Amino acid sequence: MKKIFSTILLLLFVTQMAFADIDYRKIYEDLQPPDFSYIHAIDPDQYYDMQHYAWSPYPLFRLNSEIYFKNQTIEPGYYLLTPRKHEDKWYILFKENGNVKYTIPCYKDELVSEVFYQQNLPKEKLTPSQKIHIGFVNAVGHFNSGKRRQAPRTYLEIDDLDNDFISIVVYYGARKYYILLRSKIK
Numbered sequence: 001m002k003k004i005f006s007t008i009l010l011l012l013f014v015t016q017m018a019f020a021d022i023d024y025r026k027i028y029e030d031l032q033p034p035d036f037s038y039i040h041a042i043d044p045d046q047y048y049d050m051q052h053y054a055w056s057p058y059p060l061f062r063l064n065s066e067i068y069f070k071n072q073t074i075e076p077g078y079y080l081l082t083p084r085k086h087e088d089k090w091y092i093l094f095k096e097n098g099n100v101k102y103t104i105p106c107y108k109d110e111l112v113s114e115v116f117y118q119q120n121l122p123k124e125k126l127t128p129s130q131k132i133h134i135g136f137v138n139a140v141g142h143f144n145s146g147k148r149r150q151a152p153r154t155y156l157e158i159d160d161l162d163n164d165f166i167s168i169v170v171y172y173g174a175r176k177y178y179i180l181l182r183s184k185i186k
Helices: 002-018 025-028 046-050 116-120 128-140
Strands: 059-063 067-069 072-073 077-086 091-094 097-104 109-112 154-160 165-172 175-182
Touching: 025 165, 025 175, 067 077, 077 165, 091 175, 097 116, 116 154
Parallel strands: none
Antiparallel strands: 059 077, 067 072, 067 175, 077 091, 091 097, 109 175, 154 165, 165 175
């Protein structure tokens, strides 16, 4: 009886913590705007990120209206969302035409579950000849080739929260990064 009672209490405690309200206002107030910038708005690691891929490995984000972070106004446009670590803190770089336009701090970063991309990304549509080729390669084995590597998998989640907050979760490879923005100036 004691084991059942303690198990029920533990379950209640865990579910209460899992469904606790997140205070986005406090998180937003605690985030500090970055105190650094890139020389000539060029990301120094961009060359190393792009050298093995045919196109940019970062997710493309289309913004239709202005959003805000503290004293920055992020204008509508197309941005590559690039996670970068600077002095042990993660930031998301909003890059346009290869130049860093905005730098937003992350309030949390986590590992992505192993099956996330399999469950959320659409499957590749292959032609019959591609299916035969993949079956052959799986049976015989891979050969080293000069082809470019497959880009890391990416995914974006954007949620409109209460009190004019917007949460953007950038999934890149094995990690996900959380940023918090405003849809109105307060």
